Amino acid sequence: MFKEFTKGLIRENPVFVLALGLCPALGVSTRVVNALGMGAGVLFVLLGSNIFVSLLKNYIPEKVRIPSYIVIIASFVTIVEMVMQAYLPDLYNSLGVFVSLIVVNCIILGRAEGFANRNTLGASILDAVGMAIGFTFALLLISFVREVLGFGTITLFAMGNFDGVIEIPVLVDSPARVFALAAGALLVTGYLIAGFRWAQDKAGGGK
Amino acid sequence: MKDLVKIGGKLAVICAVAAAVLGVMNAITEPQIEHIKQVRLEKALKQVSKGMNIGEQKAVPEDDVVDAYYPLYEGTDQGVPNGYILRMIGSGYGGDMVILASFETDGEVLSVQLMENSETPGLGKEAEKQSYMKKFTGTGDQEPIPVRKDMLSQEQSDAVTGATITFVGIAKALVEGSDFVNELEDK
Secondary structure, eight states: OHHHHHTTTTTTOTTTTSOOSHHHHHHHTTSHHHHHHHHHHHHHHHHHHHHHHHHTTTTSOGGGHHHHHHHHHHHHHHHHHHHHHHHOHHHHHHHGGGTGGGGGOHHHHHHHHHTGGGSOHHHHHHHHHHHHHHHHHHHHHHHHHHHHHHTSEEEOOOBTTBOSEEEOTTTTTSOOGGGGSHHHHHHHHHHHHHHHHHHHHHHTTOO | OHHHHHHHHHHHHHHHHHHHHHHHHHHHHHHHHHHHHHHHHHHHHHHHTTTOEEOOOEEOTTOSSEEEEEEEESSSOOSSOSEEEEEEEEEETTEEEEEEEEEETTSOEEEEEEOSOOOOTTTGGGGGSGGGGGGTTTOSSSSOOOOSGGGSOHHHHHHHTTOHHHHHHHHHHHHHHHHHHHHOSOO
16 A cells, blocks of 8 residues: 555656656746646645545546546636745746646656546545655656756755755856756756666666 | 538537537636636736725726726725726736736826736736836826836836836836826715
8 A cells, every 4th residue: 555655756756757747847946946846736736636636536437537637627727826926926936837737747647547447435545645745746856957057056945044045165156057048958957867767777676 | 511510520529429428528627717717807006006995896888998997995984095006907918917006196107016917928928027017116196107218217217128018018007007096076
C-alpha cells in the first residue's frame, strides 16, 4: 500500500519519468515560490479528483467517464482559483493563466483515468499525494536551478521582516537571463530528466 | 434509448452537484475578491493622481475605450478640474487590459498604470512596472503619444520587443484618452 505513495516521488515521478504536466512545469518554474504555489494547487486538485473519481467509479457510466472526470477536475480547479484570488492575490497574479490550466494538466486526468477509477479510495489518496509531491519536487528542482542562474535570487514567501527574496552574490548582478526564458526551461528540464534517468539506471542496475 | 437517458442523467447529476458546490464557493469568496480589487484600484488611483485630490467617478457608457473618469483638483475646491484620471479598456495580447491614466486638461499624459490584464508573464506583463510607462509621460500635447515602435528611442523600443501588441494596445488607449480629455466640456 505504501508504495502507492512513494512511487510518485522518484520511480514514477510525473515530470521526470512519466513526462506528464510539462507545460505548467516549464511555464511557472521561473521562481521558487511559484513552484510551491503550483504544487499546492495541484495537490489539492489531484487529491479532490482522485477521491471523487475513486468514490464514484461504479456510478460514472463508462461511456461518459472522461466528461465526468473533466467536470470534477474543473470544479476543483475553479475552487482553487477562487480561493487563491481571494486570499493569496499576489501568488494568483504571478501564476496567472496556469492556475486555470490545471484543468488540462495531464497528470490529473492521467491519474483519474489510469489509477483512481480502478483502485480503492485509500490507494487513490496515497497515489494523489505521492504524485503531487513528486510534481512539486520536480518543479522545485527546475525552478531552483532556473531562478538561481537566471535571476540570481531565491524567492520564498515573505514573512515579517524577511521580504522573501534571498539574493545570491555575484549572480544577482550578472544573471544568465536565458535560464529565465523558455529556452532555459527546456534546457534545464532536459538535463534534469537525463540526470534522473542516469541515477535510476545506476540504482536499478540498468533495467 | 433508455440507456442514453440513464447515462445523460448521471452526467447531468454530476454537473448539477458541481455547479451547486461552485455556487456556494463563489458566494464565500466573491466579497473578498471584490475587496482586494477595490483596494488595488484605490492604491493605483492614488499613484496616478500625482498628489491631487480625486473627485467623484463619472461613468462614460457611450465610449468604447474610456470606461469612466475621475476629475482631479489641486486644492480642496471642487470647481474647475486641474486634470483627469481615465479608466480605459485597451486590447492586449491576452484580451482586454484595464488601464488607469491621469491627464492634464490639455491632454498631456501625467501617469499611467496597467491594471487587470492577461498579458504574457515576462513579456507583456512587464508593462505593470512603473518604469515601463515612462515613455508615455509628458506626451499627448506638444509631443505625440508614441504608437509605433519607431517613435521610441532605441532603449525604449528594446523594452517593448516581444510585446509589441501590449505596447500598441496601451498607446492606442492613451491616444483615445487624450482626445477624450480634450473634448470634455467641464474644464
